Amino acid sequence: MTPERISGTKAPVGGDLPASDRSPVGADLLPRSSSTSVDSSAPTAGQRDALAYIRSILEDFFTDPADINSLVDFAWQQILKGTSNVEIVQGLRQTEPYKREYGTVIDGQRAAGLTVSSEAEIRGYREGAAALMRQAGLPTGFYDSREDFDGYLIGNVSLSELGTRINDGYVRYLQEPDESRAELESMYGAGAGVAWFLDPGKALPVLQRQLAAASISGASIRTGYGKLTTGEAEDLASLGVTSDQAQRGFANLEDSKELFTPLNDSEDTIGRGEQIDAAFRGNANAQRRIERRRANRLAAFQGGGGAAATGQGVVGLGASR
Structure with a gap:
């Protein structure tokens, strides 16, 4: 016996049916x-x-x-x-x-001590999450069954946060140059790609900071300055240094690298910590030290005392390529 559906009697999706005392039909x-x-x-x-x-x-x-x-x-x-x-x-x-x-x-x-969602809320979440993933072009395997979303609901990941994980995490990751993506894997083992960003066990601020750090280290590699340590990259990320700023700053440091190595006993090495402090932290002492050396090298070069500069002259930290 299968009577016809009675029109106008569906329960509204998104309605409030507390799971603790009602069933899906109510x-x-x-x-x-x-x-x-x-x-x-x-x-x-x-x-x-x-x-x-x-x-x-x-x-x-x-x-x-x-x-x-x-x-x-x-x-x-x-x-x-x-x-x-x-x-x-x-x-x-x-x-x-x-x-x-x-x-x-x-x-x-x-079990997690969370407010229990109603059945309508659970279904609405699943539909909203699937729409976010579909719009972002994620593989269908990430949103083709209800189990794909249960972890987010249990992990208390809102749709807003999930959207941020997708758009500011995975989509941005896809747009990063190869060096930065390789750094994310090298520094944090993020080889799973989208699954890494969507893992409800990883806090969103941590994921964002790690992606920013990998982007900064990737920029350093692209300029020829070299790979940063995880600590160096995370410190710069915590300062709010963007990928573009990192690209310019490390390009300038790479162009000025001859200044950092001593030419005689009167000079000593300007270490990488000072270099980074001068370029990104605004450390006045480090900046003055580099500027003095640049001035001394330039004076010696102009006086015929040595080839301490490139054909374009010594590039200062404030310049860009």
Whole structure:
């Protein structure tokens, strides 16, 4: 028996159906009936209407046709027995299809001490997350089943945060030059690509800082200045240094590298820490020391004392290529 769907009776997706005391169909959504005992061989019009209504609700909250049919069969048997609405709801909640669809999230949120989402909220989240991933061009394997989103719900990752992880994390990662992407792998083992950015076990601020650090180290490599340590890159990222600023700063340091190595006993090495401080931290002492050496080298060069500069002259830290 499969009565036609009754129009206008679907439960609104996104509605508030607290998972702690209601089922996907909701006790208050089932048709009221004064009948408590029926002849199963002659179902009434009211019973048929009740079943059609329940089917319409179940089709809003479940996607697997086999699960829907199983739940409809269960509900129909309960209707024929004269089971109360509340008991039907409680019974639906105990079925395997319900547990597969919502149980993992509800149990996980409860265990984590989070506010338990309603079934409508869970479904709305799954649909919203899938839309974000689809729009960003992520592989379909990341959003083709409900299990793909359960970890985010249990990990308390909002749709807003998920969007940031996708757009400011993975999409930006794809746009980074090869050197920066290689640095992310070298520094943090981020070889899984999109899965690394979407891992709910990794805090978003940490992911953003690590991506920024890898971008800075990649810029240093591209200029020829060389690979940074993880600490150096993270320090610059914490200062808010952008990839473009890193590119200019390290290019200037690379152009000025002859200044950092002593030519005689009167000079000593200007270490990388001082170089970075001068270029990015605005360290006045480090900047003055480099400027003095540049002036001395330039004076010696102009006086014929040695070839301490390139054909273009010594490039200062404030210049850009």
